[in-house]
Amino acid sequence: MAPARVETLSSSGLESIPLEYVRPVEERPTDSVLDLTDHGPQLPVIDFAGWHSGDAEERKKIMREIAEASQEWGAMQLLNHGISQSLIARLQAAGKAFFDLPIKDKEKYANDSGSGKILGYGSKLANNASGQLEWEDYYFHILWPEHKRDVANTWPGYPSDYEEVTVAYGREIRKLTAQILGALSLELGLEEGRMERVLGGEELLMELKINYYPRCPQPELALGVEAHTDISALTFLLHNMVPGLQLFHHGKWITAKCIPGALILQLGDQVEIMSNGKYSSGLHRGLVNKEKVRISWAVFCCPPKDAVIGPMKEMVDDQNPPLFPARTFQEHIDYKLFRKNQAKEKATN
Numbered sequence: 001m002a003p004a005r006v007e008t009l010s011s012s013g014l015e016s017i018p019l020e021y022v023r024p025v026e027e028r029p030t031d032s033v034l035d036l037t038d039h040g041p042q043l044p045v046i047d048f049a050g051w052h053s054g055d056a057e058e059r060k061k062i063m064r065e066i067a068e069a070s071q072e073w074g075a076m077q078l079l080n081h082g083i084s085q086s087l088i089a090r091l092q093a094a095g096k097a098f099f100d101l102p103i104k105d106k107e108k109y110a111n112d113s114g115s116g117k118i119l120g121y122g123s124k125l126a127n128n129a130s131g132q133l134e135w136e137d138y139y140f141h142i143l144w145p146e147h148k149r150d151v152a153n154t155w156p157g158y159p160s161d162y163e164e165v166t167v168a169y170g171r172e173i174r175k176l177t178a179q180i181l182g183a184l185s186l187e188l189g190l191e192e193g194r195m196e197r198v199l200g201g202e203e204l205l206m207e208l209k210i211n212y213y214p215r216c217p218q219p220e221l222a223l224g225v226e227a228h229t230d231i232s233a234l235t236f237l238l239h240n241m242v243p244g245l246q247l248f249h250h251g252k253w254i255t256a257k258c259i260p261g262a263l264i265l266q267l268g269d270q271v272e273i274m275s276n277g278k279y280s281s282g283l284h285r286g287l288v289n290k291e292k293v294r295i296s297w298a299v300f301c302c303p304p305k306d307a308v309i310g311p312m313k314e315m316v317d318d319q320n321p322p323l324f325p326a327r328t329f330q331e332h333i334d335y336k337l338f339r340k341n342q343a344k345e346k347a348t349n
């Protein structure tokens with residue numbers, strides 16, 4: 001059966017959300033967490049402006065900050081990252097225009113994740129009888145490399161400039177990916193291109209997921225995205241300036257501030273594994289909102305499915321035994337899904 005679109009539920013005017021969307025008490029956002037004016041600790045903001053100045057000291061300082069944020073938070077906000085604000089505005093306008101279409105028009109792009117076809121317009125399927133659902137619909141497609149993206153069959157065909165702006169954005173994110181992986185490698189004492197090569201070099205995969213979180217009548221009971229770490233190596237995130245992303249830091253959920261022009265960088269599992277835990281993949285989740293639709297654009301940078309990723313040999317010695325087994329990326333995906341299903345079964349038995 002096709003999953004119900006969360007947007008359909010949201011616009012039906014219901015006052016209480018269906019049970020599948022109600023999170024267990026311990027997962028629900030607490031009052032203080034929903035107070036998005038919290039002035040507590042914030043994820044690091046890193047100004048990239050000096051990166052291109054040619055000043056070696058300036059670049060070293062930025063690299064140090066990236067490495068520290070990667071150890072401490074597994075996430076950061078990047079300012080002056082080099083991607084033009086007009087390109088970002090066009091990307092966001094195109095994604096929004098697609099989601100502004102009537103649901104029946106979006107359904108032409110529907111995926112079939114139940115049978116493994118995950119590309120296209122979708123909503124989360126419950127993966128067991130009492131499975132929990134997330135308050136979001138999404139669009140998922142491959143962005144990079146060029147020969148792996150099937151624009152004609154898997155990208156939105158509307159609006160007419162969707163392809164042009166999204167391809168251009170992908171090219172910019174690919175450059176930034178190389179810079180960040182370079183900084184992370186150098187800060188581990190490795191050669192600049194080391195991590196990028198392990199992650200597939202030219203075959204490094206980038207996937208775009210547009211997360212669409214409709215208004216929710218009971219945001220205190222639901223989650224847009226449940227707590228998780230990304231399976232990727234790096235994730236770059238943009239949003240429409242509606243708060244909702246939270247990072248778990250020192251035992252507390254911290255809501256990321258909305259900073260105009262910033263790009264959020266999350267470290268995913270692959271970087272944590274390769275660095276043998278020197279860098280951490282940040283636990284995060286997404287809240288929803290009663291008044292406003294939230295939209296985010298996540299680009300997941302991943303190794304190819306058959307690449308074997310384990311702690312890099314330079315990170316392991318007698319004092320630093322490997323903390324993670326080497327697995328193909330596909331095995332890592334299967335392992336995470338298996339663990340999640342196991343946890344769910346435990347919770348429902």
Ligand SMILES: O=C(O)CCC(=O)C(=O)O
Binds near residue numbers: 209230298
């Ligand atoms: O919407 C967000 O801010 C977070 C989305 C997210 O964590 C994901 O798509 O993996």
Ligand SMILES: [Fe+2]
Binds near residue numbers: 228235284
């Ligand atoms: Fe995520």
